[in-house]
Amino acid sequence: MFSHAMPRIVLARETDWDGWRAATRAHVLAGTPPETLTWSIGATTADPRPEGPFPQAGGSFGVPRALVALAAQAIQARAPDRFDLLYRLVWRAQAGEPVLEQRDDPELSRARRLALAVRAEAHRMRTHLRFLALLHPTPTLYLGWYVPAHFVLEANAQLLARRFAAQRLAAPSLAVARFAILTPDASAHWDGTNLHFGPGLAATLVPNDVALAAQWRDYGPDILAAARIGTAIPQAEALDEDPRPPDRPPIGPVVLPFQRDSALIAAAEDASACRRCPLGDKATQTVFGEGPAGAALLFIGEQPGDQEDIIGRPFVGPAGQILDRALEEAGIDRRTIYITNAVKHFKFTPRGTRRIHQTPEAPEIQICRFWLDVERVQQRPRLTVLMGATAARAILGRPVTIGRERGRAFRLPDGTQGFITVHPSFLLRVPDEDSRAREYAAFVADLREASRIATEVA
Ligand code: SF4
Structure with a gap:
């Protein structure tokens, strides 16, 4: 993932948290200064993915847990400089600088603003996500469409999968409900047991619910075939969700035909x-x-x-x-x-x-x-x-x-x-x-x- 002349890290996708952590760890230990590193995404760069291992310096270092949690949220922001920004903060923290205590530090302020924007957008997605219920073939597939301002699909899909699973536990007689959430960046698919992530769909193809259902009929199998199993963002650090009081049941899929004027x-x-x-x-x-x-x-x-x-x-x-x-x-x-x-x-x-x-x-x-x-x-x-x-x-x-x-x-x-x-x-x-x-x-x-x-x- 890096070249020897000028380290260039190519992450697998916009929310490649594991890739960013591995690269950050290796380069901090190797003493690679932030200004000599460049970051990009494999799927969006015209350059081939560089071959070669990370630098192999031994040792270890620690940074505050709060900084790791901040990075896990900020990395989901739609901001091209976020990988570099977060590396800089880790670089400074491992050198002993109390970055989290420097309230007016511009890099820390920017990371916090990005994390706040991610949390707000994640909340909004959960509030606004709506589904079409496709009854055939069974079991019912709840098909959702959303255009996220930040890369919050993966973490939110994990929360939603937990809600679907909780609903089933509360009413075991219900058939297993599946969901597919499509966005222009990527898609998430819950088959009742596993969560899969696949490619997205261009927003211009989905002007309304009728078009969404038609697109799914035409391209759903292709999208599913290209999907990978897995969770990219660690749940505990990625997004916080207020615990729901016990007297309120878990929120289930809301079927709501929704047409903007x-x-x-x-x-x-x-x-x-x-x-x-x-x-x-x-x-x-x-x-x-x-x-x-x-x-x-x-x-x-x-x-x-x-x-x-x-x-x-x-x-x-x-x-x-x-x-x-x-x-x-x-x-x-x-x-x-x-x-x-x-x-x-x-x-x-x-x-x-x-x-x-x-x-x-x-x-x-x-x-x-x-x-x-x-x-x-x-x-x-x-x-x-x-x-x-x-x-x-x-x-x-x-x-x-x-x-x-x-x-x-x-x-x-x-x-x-x-x-x-x-x-x-x-x-x-x-x-x-x-x-x-x-x-x-x-x-x-x-x-x-x-x-x-x-x-x-x-
Ligand atoms: S009038 Fe136009 S420019 Fe002024 S606040 Fe409204 S939208 Fe903005």
Whole structure:
């Protein structure tokens, strides 16, 4: 895996954790400085895989467990420099540098940001993954499609396989259910016993569920034939999943035909180049709303945060995770709602290596209302849930005191129904635990009420 002139390591695939660890170990022991190493992926390089063993220096070294855990997550990020970045951190740590204690260290900060982005995307994939149930041939195959922002398929497939296995244990009379998850990068296949990983499918071939089923019929056997058995990412270090309380059963496959509105797909493309206000110049990308066409509930927040800006999807960061939990407790499946923000670009102030959130101002909210109107007109929800003061101001055109107006339906200027509640990020800022628990319960109660109203309006 390395050449003698200038060590070039070619990993087997984007998530080749074992390969990266073996190469890192051998080169650190051989004293190979980071700046003389190059890293690439075998499947994407035009060069042939170099022959030859790793350097054979003996000895051993240790690095903090927390650094290994950080590397196991960050290696799943879609960032070409991650192998080099993580090698540098290990190189410095084995030399005795307390890298994990250097809070403002740019390399450590970048690795932590990558790991955070991976965790957020892994969570989002688990929240959003949906399946088509293919009943023939038996046993049922749950066929899923997802376009991940990072390389989280393998670790998430392991979690999902455990859920499928747990469901079977809970109900042994059920037939063994299989799943196949296709993504543009790779695919994962659970046959009831083993997990296999195979090639992916181009996103352009899968515009909707009908095309997904057709692609599977045509290419499924080829994909399966090319699959390898195995798990690339160590489960314990790769992703954390909150343990589910015993009174809640393991989540099973959710069969949910899901079709995005084609006009909104086009609008999202147009918005990706929007420069109607100055916010578009500083942020990474436009974060448009998402959800199925014709969703009964439309949720509006303030603006994308740091994680949303990197991943390009709404409510995938810390506030999104609180919202997901509250939605689940309120009995609302996030896959059935449309969710967006009043302002589509992240507004922030740089501070060292961090980006500090700034509240958008009235003119920015007003200008970005253009896109919000496109989403609302196209979705025509039964109820629009305004989360926080910015969302309420965007729709009502006036300052709103949330505590006074939350929790009940009212008529919006366009004749449809609106509902106000707090923004989930507010719950992150409540200082003491008791108040936080009280505010969280009030938020869940608001969501339950919103769901009830949306059902009644129907
Ligand atoms: S914040 Fe809204 S209006 Fe401003 S550039 Fe972004 S998408 Fe356009």
